[in-house]
Amino acid sequence: DLRKALEWAEKEIVKVLHSTHIGNEESFVDYESKAMHVSMADHVGMEVADIAQIVAFGFPKAKPDTDLVPTGFGIVDTKKPVICVVGHNVMYSRPIIDYLERSGRIDEFEVAGLCCTAHDMTRYRSKAKIFGPISYQLRVIRAGLPDVVVSDEQCIRADLVDACSKMGIPLIATSDAAVRGLPDVSDWKVEDIVEALVSGKLKGVFLPVPEKVGEVAPKVAEEIFKRNKDRKYKFFASDDELKAEIAKCTQCMSCVFTCPHNLRIDIGMAHAQKTGDLSKLAILEEQCLACGKCEQSCPKQIKIVNVIMRSNFEKLYAKTGKTRVGRGPIQDTEIRKVGQPIVFGQIPGVIAAVGCINFPDEMKSIVEILEEFLKRKYIVVTSGCHAMDIGMIKDEEGKTLYEKYPGNFDAGCIVNVGSCVSNAHIAGAAIKIANIFAMRPLRGNYAEIADYILNRVGAVGFSWGPYSHKAASIATGFNRLGVPVVVGPHGTKYRRAYIGKPWKNDKWWVYDVKSGKKTFIEPAPDSLLVAVETKEEAIVQLARLCIRPNDTSMGRQIKLTHYIELSKKYMGDLPDDWHIYVRSEADLPLKMREELLKVLEEQHGWKIDWDKKKIVEGPLRGYDAGFNPTIVEDVFAKYRR
Ligand code: SF4
Ligand code: SF4
Structure with a gap:
């Protein structure tokens, strides 16, 4: 059943690749159009992949209350052999669980993973555990945790063979996408x-x-x-060995210049040499990607990564929590319940946190950001590395977000859909809102569905931390579906953004199916792909981009309340543009109504009837309960007929 869809996606991707060959396209508009198209095809491919593995491997099928699985550096029982799987294709490592179950020995081993294969192992059996994202590969290997590593494909270190062999850890590469120069032993006997x-x-x-x-x-x-x-759990055999390693440092700073974060390793080493205090090395762990570039440039061949990890060992070990196993799709019954509140704006938005955080400091930030929205009854959805990062950070009571908030697709809940390919279910939820709630037909009707989502569904994608090629493609696929995406500072490395010009009033209009007229609207959302530098900026931007032209007065009031409150809380002031989203006094947050009416009058020249506390003049348009916006001419013509 899935072959047809997969073949279509593959054909489209090959065609677009061809157009990047020298002598083809020339306009950026066509490149952008193709980027959106190919990323949409990528979403189709992801959906095919996840449906196939859900069905074939019996993964959870839209189950909100899946098991919680141990996540983080400190998950290993050191009395058991550890099998570590790494990559994104569980097909190759899943039989490990089958074999151990068949032989009745599953409890005698630890099976733990890195990156999305880890998610998918836990979706197969919740006895499996999650070490963490790509930045945990060197942490886990250098700490001697695995007794064997099984790699498949994607997001795997390019020096995996070397990293494992230095630790005496045998490596089994399984996917022809990443053979790693190793001999093919397919025909050998198992014993050999x-x-x-x-x-x-x-x-x-x-x-x-x-x-x-x-x-x-x-x-x-x-x-x-x-x-x-x-x-296991020893970066150095003894404290003397650690001391001797630190003593080799000459503070040449070569490592600092090579480090992507320019971490001041030299200062940490000098301080430790003088005082024996490791604290200035320990703090580096919180920002360290564990990429190992510093070691390549060190003239003294110091094991810098080991020194940093050892210095912060207790905290690194304690950064261990629980992740709710990826549930797969969102149920139709859930969509029936939340479709209307999302479209009318009473559920203020859906925040989809997707991508790769690669150092501990950013893990804390994403949990802070998402909890702000969970407390405000947004729906939070996550997948891939973001989903496992969330599972490592605990509050004062030792609980992760997964233990504090339910796993339903509903207000104030956090949904882990699963691995990277499960992102298609997040797009699927938005599509289902258009189809199930609004009865928009699905077949061959992508433009209408995307138009519906752009104008009505307050969903925003969010990729904090270093942002992989795959996450970039996923983001562009969401853009194609009318979902804006906010990326963290590292997201700028692709040099792409879709940022609108909100001050050009004549550019912001829709067809209103009800009145049959072209109607000028507030620019909501005004951007489809935008980068932010700080977590404070991210929070405010996410709240802002949830605003949609179709919001009811109550919905707009709720969304504006959060936008304004969050801006005051994190930026210390009202946002610059809050007034452009006001269509009538009913849109204003109740508890700030008078204060805001005064600002509208004094700073923006709007006319206010103070007896009735009503706006008399000022907004771009008024609120109309029957407003039915579209930017697609065919859709306009279809519903006007
Ligand atoms: S391993 Fe850490 S300290 Fe070394 S270069 Fe990478 S980020 Fe910098
Ligand atoms: S490159 Fe090596 S010797 Fe130079 S400052 Fe860094 S750790 Fe010390």
């Missing part, structure tokens, strides 16, 4: 592969045979564990 890896004759193998991987990985892990029991 195990022997070659355990003896060290081979540091790794390419084994694209899932059933064999299922048997080889536990057997290798068991043998390696026997001889390496004591190395």
Whole structure:
């Protein structure tokens, strides 16, 4: 059933790739159009992938109360062999669980993952655990936690073979997308592969045979564990070894210039040399990507990553919490319940946190940002690395957001849909609102659906932290669907943005199906892809971009209340543009109504009837309960007929 959709997506992607060849397109408009098209095709591909694995592997099917699974650096029981899976395609590592269950030994092993394969392992069996995102790869390997690593594809370190072999950890590469220069042992007997890896004759193998991987990985892990029991959670064998490593530093600063964050490793080392105090090295861990670039540039070959991790070990270990297992799609019954409040604006918005946070400081920020919206009864949806980062940060009572807020698609709830490919269910929820709540037909009708979402569904995508190519494509796919996306400071590296010009009043208009007229509107949303620098800016921008032309008075009042309150709380003042979203006094936040009417009169020259507390003159347009906006001419013509 899925083949047809997948073939369409593949064909479109190849066609667009062709147009990037020299001698084809020339206008940026056509490139942008194709970027949107290919990212939409990517969403189709993601949906195909996730539906296939949900069905074939029996993942949770739209279940809001899935299990909570341990997440973070400190999850490993050091008395058990550890099998670590890394990548984004669980097909190859899933048989490990099957083999252990068949042999009745699942409780004797730890199976934990990095990146989206981790999510999907937990969706397969909630006995699996999650180490963390890409930045945790070196943390986990250098700490000697895995007894074997099984890699598949995407977001895997390019030096994985080297990183594992230096720690004596055998590597099994499984996907032909990432063979890693390892010998293909598909035809070998299981015993021979195990022997070659355990003896060290081979540091790794390419084994694209899932059933064999299922048997080889536990057997290798068991043998390696026997001889390496004591190395887990040790970045250095002893404190003397750590001290000797720090003593080698000459403060040449080569590492500082190479570090993407220019972390002052030299200062931390000098302070530790003089005083023995590791605190100035420890604080670096919170901002360290664990990329290892500093080590490549160090003339003294100091294991800088190990020094930093060891210095902050207790905090790193304690950053361990729980993630709610990815639930997959949103149910139709949930959409029936929330469709109207979202479209009318009573549920102020849907915040979809998607992407890759790569250092601990940013993990704390995203939890703060999302909790602000959860408390205000927005719906929060998440997936991929953002979803596992959230599972590591606990409050004073030791609870993560997943333990504090329910997993339904409803106001004040947080939904983990699953891995990166599960993002298609977030787009799917927006599409279902147009289809189930508003009865807009789906087949061959993308423009109308996207138009409906752009004008009515207050959903905003959010990608905090370093932003991968995949997240960039996902964001552009959301843009194509009429969903704006806010990215953190690292999101600017793609040099792309869709930022409107709200001051050009003549550019902001829609067709109103009810009146049959072109109607000038407030610019909502005024941007489709915008970068912010701080978490405060992110919070205010997210609230602002949830405003839609179709909001009812009550909906607009709720959205403006949050926008204004958040701006006052985080920016210390009213936002510059709040007044352009006011259509009548009924849109104004109740508890600030008088104060805001005064500002409208004094600062914006609006006329106010103070006896009736009504706006007499000023807004661009009034509120009309039957307003039915569209920017698509065909849709306008269709519903006017
Ligand atoms: S591993 Fe950490 S300290 Fe070293 S270069 Fe990367 S971010 Fe900087
Ligand atoms: S590059 Fe090495 S020696 Fe130079 S400051 Fe950094 S850690 Fe010290």
